[in-house]
Amino acid sequence: MSISRDDLVNWVKNSVEILHENSEYLTELDAAIGDGDHGINMDRGFKAVLAKLPDFEDKDIGTILKTVGMTLLSTVGGAGGPLYGTFYMRAGMAVAGKMELSLEDWTAALDEAVKGVVMRGKAELGDKTMVDALKPAVDALYKCIDEKKPLEESLQISADAAKKGMVDTIPLVARKGRASYLGERSAGHQDPGATSSYLLLKTAADTWHNG
Ligand SMILES: Nc1ncnc2c1ncn2[C@@H]1O[C@H](COP(=O)(O)OP(=O)(O)OP(=O)(O)O)[C@@H](O)[C@H]1O
Numbered sequence: 001m002s003i004s005r006d007d008l009v010n011w012v013k014n015s016v017e018i019l020h021e022n023s024e025y026l027t028e029l030d031a032a033i034g035d036g037d038h039g040i041n042m043d044r045g046f047k048a049v050l051a052k053l054p055d056f057e058d059k060d061i062g063t064i065l066k067t068v069g070m071t072l073l074s075t076v077g078g079a080g081g082p083l084y085g086t087f088y089m090r091a092g093m094a095v096a097g098k099m100e101l102s103l104e105d106w107t108a109a110l111d112e113a114v115k116g117v118v119m120r121g122k123a124e125l126g127d128k129t130m131v132d133a134l135k136p137a138v139d140a141l142y143k144c145i146d147e148k149k150p151l152e153e154s155l156q157i158s159a160d161a162a163k164k165g166m167v168d169t170i171p172l173v174a175r176k177g178r179a180s181y182l183g184e185r186s187a188g189h190q191d192p193g194a195t196s197s198y199l200l201l202k203t204a205a206d207t208w209h210n211g
């Protein structure tokens with residue numbers, strides 16, 4: 001079982017929809033500990049991706065991911081834009097030229113993507129950022145590879161790990177981004193970026209469940 005180019009494009013299209021549906025929710029989360037724009041930012045960025053998709057959806061998976069990243073970088077402001085831009089660009093570089101992805105390929109892409117986010121944003125696990133959802137998802141995938149789990153099940157396990165990481169941000173005190181200005185008052189709220197990251201990985205698992 002593998003992830004085809006069409007599967008990848010469908011993940012991107014479904015992400016546009018999911019982020020649109022959750023735009024208000026993400027914005028509410030960001031209003032509590034940030035500036036209340038995360039949902040709007042993500043919705044705007046992915047709408048721009050959808051508009052450009054016909055120009056590049058016939059390319060290889062690496063190019064598609066890289067172009068998604070460049071589009072996000074140029075359309076989404078704040079911290080989220082450059083971080084998600086880096087995420088997709090680095091994922092694309094890890095699978096350059098590929099027309100389909102194995103579980104190992106997807107894991108390598110996500111691993112590189114998260115490393116890119118960490119390099120750019122300097123957040124560590126527990127800083128109450130998107131890294132808290134993303135890193136456990138990558139770790140879960142490596143474990144699945146070790147245990148020779150099938151692709152579909154692995155994607156679900158990885159999305160579940162992201163969900164746990166997202167929920168676990170609630171009690172944390174933010175140490176990066178605008179939320180860190182609140183200090184102790186940031187505790188008790190779920191991080192918006194960890195939430196959007198979980199939504200993206202859940203959408204991948206849902207989109208590719210017949211992978
Ligand atoms: N240095 C960082 N590393 C990783 N993720 C970060 C970092 N800074 C912020 N984030 C993530 O970005 C999310 C906020 O994204 P948003 O689109 O609202 O951009 P923003 O308002 O410019 O962000 P911020 O005010 O946090 O700098 C946070 O919830 C957090 O998950």
Ligand SMILES: [Mg+2]
Binds near residue numbers: 036
């Ligand atoms: Mg914000």
